[in-house]
Amino acid sequence: MSEPIKVVVTGAAGQIAYSLLYMIANGDVFGKNQKIILTLLDIPPMMGVLEGVVMELSDCAFTLLTEVIPTTDVAVAFKDVSVVFLVGAMPRREGMERKDLLSANVKIFKVQGEALNTYAKKDVKVLVVGNPANTNALICSHYAPSIPKENFTAMTRLDQNRACAQIAQKVGSDITKVKNLFIWGNHSATQFPDCSNGTVDGKPVTDLVDASYLENEFVTTVQKRGAAVIAARKMSSAMSAAKAAADHVRDWWIGTQSGNYVSMGVVTPKDNPYNVPEGIVFSFPVEIKNKQWSIVPGFKINDFARSKLDITTKELLEEKEEAMAVCNADAKI
Template sequence: MLASGEVYGKDQPLSLMLLGSERSYGALEGVAMELEDSLYPLLREVTIGIDPVEMFQDADWCLMIGAKPRGPGMERADLLNANGEVFQVQGRALNESASKDCKVLVVGNPCNTNALIAMENAPRLARKNFHALTRLDENRAKCQLAMKSGKFYTSVSRVAIWGNHSTTQVPDFLNAKIGGLPAMNQIKDLEWFKKDFTPTVATRGGALIKKWGKSSAASTAVSIADAIRALVVPTAPGDCFSTAVCSDGNPYGVQEGLIFSFPCRSKGDGDYEICNDFILDDWLRSKIKATEDELSQEKSCVSHLIGLDGGSCAIRGAPDTTVPGEK
């Protein structure tokens, strides 16, 4: 799904271009009808098509929602390669026809490395304008902190997700706040943070699908809107938002050239900066290093799709770290 037209100012008109395949064209027509019937006041037109170069023409925002699902017998390495070929094509199309200032948000999993592939195949676009969705993980973390503390979720702030959107992700409780005070002072239970909070956030998608029989939909849609809003509305003083972005020049020593989730802040102009004032203890550093290593391995698996020589895929045969329920 693509949105063309500036969205930073108030009351700016919006044109949507929906990209799909011949197989999904009928479904796209249904989505277009629903959007038209919803009477969104700023929506001016909805266009659908199957040619990415045509659909990306002059796009200011690109939301890459879908990805190829896991098939029978497929390992994570196979999924990376299958989706990587799609995002290589999408990246080249962005490079050819999108606005040079286009902001790209990848939702289709494995979203971090899919975003990396698109970025590396779109050198005309700024590397920092590529995002992978980890706002859903942030929202899940805020929910858990709110329920544990008996507070409403709006009292929870400064919650960051580090690294990959996988079970190696690191929800940061060390820097989180509840009611403006450190979360660890409000919930005085370090074991809960390490052994309950952290894995619960990482596997929340699996827990949902066991209860409901479907993967997350409403919460994902809300988190996509939250992710965009975070870039077009100034971040509250002292707060942050989570998004996976290019790690080049980051202040935490994470390997450069990855799409890695960091705590960020924005002035509301579509741009952002990585927060440089987060405290890391030994436990948090070790968890961040593990998710960094995983993303580095994923990058090596798709080296042939991003113009790198000599890569190998060390994750083949390794334990699966895909977020359960989001395969």
């Protein structure tokens, strides 16, 4: 057994966390030999609910879970933390404009970024799940300048999982045979789910499925899947989001299999192989070795794909501009 690592989940009394905490404590993320100290961060009104979550974690009798720490204090939560799941965020409410949502979340992720900067280990791995995830991750990294930018990521794995499920169902395949379907750009309705490099049991998806489906119904189905879940369930995706968060961090911690790449929202480096502007959090295909991700070069981007990448890039640049305006206004107060 390894020495325990400290893992933080924010929004810990919420629905996504309720599924995610089980996966973490059961060894599904960090492996069956990694002991965990689990810190649960939420706002004061949720502490009663959180008490019940702590009771359930205790009653599960997890052999890997050495301690559970419920708290409302970011200093307590982020002290010496190794991995952080930033699940909690201000949800978009009816009548709320995107700029209002960004403004509310800048305040949340500023506090968390500053706390990470002060208290966390400098090699901490941070996954942002709370939406707008890409720009929330960017803001969090902005306020944690002592932590490398590459240690902040946004979750697009849910979109990749959704894409793989759609293709598996379309061709009647076991989902384990579906490889290298990627999500480009933002975790929003502008994201581009891309099958042009994907395979099913080694055969190109483009040979198995009609192009008109891949460029129309498939794209819109994945883009709007979250809204469809809300319409059916009357609540947002929770179990599938938790599974995707677990998948994302497991691959980041343990590594990806050779030739089987995954989608992650990462802070775009200056010299990236797909000519995406520097300094936004953009989803790329990545491979991971020794807990370090790298963008996989060489995938074909046809004219249709490039047009989709341009749309999602534009949205992310606009989000960044709006969020940084809030940051700058806040700095002048």
